[in-house]
Amino acid sequence: MTRGAKGWRLAARLACALAVATLFLFPIYWLAAISIKTPEEIFAYPPVWIPSGFRLDGYVTLFRDGDAWAVWNSLVTAGISTVLAMVIGFIAAYSIVRYRTGGDHLAIWIISQRMIPPICVAFPIFLLFVSLRIVDTYTGLVMLYTAFNLPYVIWMMRGFIQEIPLELEQSALVDGLSRWAVLWKVVLPMSRAGFFATAVFTFIFAWNDFLFALILTRSDVITYPVQVTGYFGSQSTFWSKIGAMSMLGVLPMIFVVGTMQRFIVRGFSMGAVKG
């Protein structure tokens, strides 16, 4: 290929890439634009493509009316359940990898738990939560997300722990560290990049969940996706609130993609692609 042809090829690829990126970004731009438009601009016909100013009224309303608590609720439930799932999942994964606890069966059984559609077990879980009196509480949602994410954490951490050389742990044991200490002082630091990546994914799953939050919350610990759906009324749709609340849910994810790109392939493919 000549130099000129190569240059043209790259230019064409760049143009395609730009077009594709615009296509994927546009809906999110539209959402962000709605969140900062004036009411007149939102309901203008034909639609206004670029907001005239940067109006934060939609966001202010959310905070003034207390609707923004939903974002706090999401943060608390997703945050605490992530910590719990990571700790419980990490030690379980270690046991499964190093001591072959339960053979292959335990690991397969655990990952198969993730296959079942949430709606199928939603009602029995609801009944269980009613009898435990934890419907619409942080405890309930945290417990559910912890359980829901555990299979994922165990599966991912299993892969990361398998990559740690066994000799390191053995020499630490010879040096007189207890098994428990080896776990936290050798295994955890060695797998910390994978641990962190898994934690971020666990957080995303809980953060984005809708169905369980819909069923297991009423008002006190309602999460932001449930709140968003509340703005679609049968009579009127509160566009600026939908825009603002959705953006509050999207902003952390923009940060995640910006910082975690290296791990995203592995996280999404449940460890099938090492990336």
Next chain:
Amino acid sequence: MSQSSSIGRALDEQRAFKYLLVAPAVFVILLIGLYPFVKLILTSFQNITMFEDDHSFNGFVHYARLFGDERLWESLLHTVAFTAVALPIEILLGYLLALLFLDPMPLKRLFVAVILLPTVISPIVAGSTWRLMFDHRFGPVNQIIAFLAGGEVKLLWTVDPFLVWPAILVAEVWQWTPFMFLILLAALSNVDREQLEAAQIDGASWLMTFRKIVLPAIAPVLFVAVLIRALDLFRLFDVIWTMTGGGPGTRTETISVYAYQMAFREFDISYSSAIAFLVIFALTALVIFALRRVEIAR
């Protein structure tokens, strides 16, 4: 003697330790995973509705009802058909995107990050966004179509029975094509370059190269990606919930939406349990079948 007993004690200690480590995880999964499952099976044989709380077992009544329930089979058909349409589109578009980004390019990481964004946002937000995009008056989609068609259009994307499924398809493909793209990009990067060049020198056709070199190399990864996405599509709920709520009528009801309606709107608990069990049973059979096929293919 004393040495062997100390080894024995160490082994006991190790055994206790390893079970202690998995105990919390197993407990939590049993509580939230197994208990509801057992409860589900029991309920499906009882007769619990909004008005009745009859815990006596009355056999396969609810399972018999499944066969005559047209709304159920319709929702199942919707789910399967939508999966069969959306999945190949996502694979194809994801593959094309992966080819576009396979070779080095300036700003590649930024482009990939931007394209990835839809995949990490909540499906509820994605659905809401597309509902706003598809609004027949204030949304940009009709405007763009009007611009291209050169006249005013008033397509009711979320109401018109013939347009709702395409609208949902657009939202779903927008959100999950990046998932396929990312995984296929990683898989394609690992295809042996030398083999490809050798094939090119030998004058192998594009199709031949794809079938003999590329496909075998990406097949295992592609299989996992398809399995994950197929299971996700099968439980499709959030996007439909925000975009159409299953409507108009029951036109966009998937199995998840229908099961939700039966359990939490109609409170036909026992019957919805039977539906849930049917779904779990079918999915398990399907996954086992899929895994077998792949093993045989190897």
